[in-house]
Amino acid sequence: EVQLVESGGGLVQPGRSLRLSCAASGFTFDDYAMHWVRQVPGKGLEWVSGISWNSGSIGYADSVKGRFTISRDNAKNSLNLQMNSLRAEDTALYYCAKGGPGGWPSPWFDPWGQGTLVTVSS
Amino acid sequence: EIVMTQSPATLSVSPGERATLSCRASQSVSSNLGWYQQKPGQAPRLLIYGASTRATGIPARFSGSGSGTEFTLTISSLQSEDFAVYYCQQYNNWPRTFGQGTKVEIK
Numbered sequence: 001e002v003q004l005v006e007s008g009g010g011l012v013q014p015g016r017s018l019r020l021s022c023a024a025s026g027f028t029f030d031d032y033a034m035h036w037v038r039q040v041p042g043k044g045l046e047w048v049s050g051i052s053w054n055s056g057s058i059g060y061a062d063s064v065k066g067r068f069t070i071s072r073d074n075a076k077n078s079l080n081l082q083m084n085s086l087r088a089e090d091t092a093l094y095y096c097a098k099g100g101p102g103g104w105p106s107p108w109f110d111p112w113g114q115g116t117l118v119t120v121s122s
Numbered sequence: 123e124i125v126m127t128q129s130p131a132t133l134s135v136s137p138g139e140r141a142t143l144s145c146r147a148s149q150s151v152s153s154n155l156g157w158y159q160q161k162p163g164q165a166p167r168l169l170i171y172g173a174s175t176r177a178t179g180i181p182a183r184f185s186g187s188g189s190g191t192e193f194t195l196t197i198s199s200l201q202s203e204d205f206a207v208y209y210c211q212q213y214n215n216w217p218r219t220f221g222q223g224t225k226v227e228i229k
Contacts, residue, residue, distance in 0.1 A: 045220040061217055095165055107213040108156040112165035
């Protein structure tokens with residue numbers, strides 16, 4: 001069974017940094033692109049960032065470009081998101097998601113982890 | 123980026139009835155369209171990809187149709203576990219974008 005478990009969320013002041021992690025199991029991690037998708041509580045979904053299986057291709061939403069950095073460690077089956085210069089509008093539940101088949105860029109996202117909540121507030 | 127617009131925002135349906143949800147793309151996405159279900163407190167779950175192909179384990183009462191800019195998700199006979207929020211997502215262009223969701227509630 002595929003499992004994705006996010007960690008690292010919390011309360012952080014505007015302008016500070018936070019690092020999210022996602023531990024993956026139940027599939028061959030380095031066969032798939034991986035992504036972060038966020039959701040403001042009670043609102044819709046926004047793709048944030050994605051990374052190909054070998055880190056050769058990386059993408060960011062315009063809203064986070066230059067502030068967030070995605071990375072992965074295939075030896076540890078882990079995905080990371082370094083978030084710098086955080087803003088109030090980054091407050092959301094951050095989901096780790098496995099990319100669909102066909103490599104980069106992934107078509108759909110399946111499955112998703114349960115998410116980790118990031119709150120940016122003074 | 124491609125804007126996905128879902129309608130209605132909320133759909134009130136009685137158990138056993140049919141539900142029809144719409145999704146419109148701001149430009150053609152061919153058949154590169156997926157649907158997700160999200161229940162309260164849970165992550166989204168993939169229901170449909172390729173506009174009409176059910177994902178693994180998804181019951182046959184869920185069906186998708188459409189191509190280009192107009193898409194429909196139909197739930198033929200609503201079960202209690204189907205009351206949730208449904209999102210469409212296009213994967214024809216980068217970045218991948220989602221609709222704002224349709225909440226299916228009990229009438």
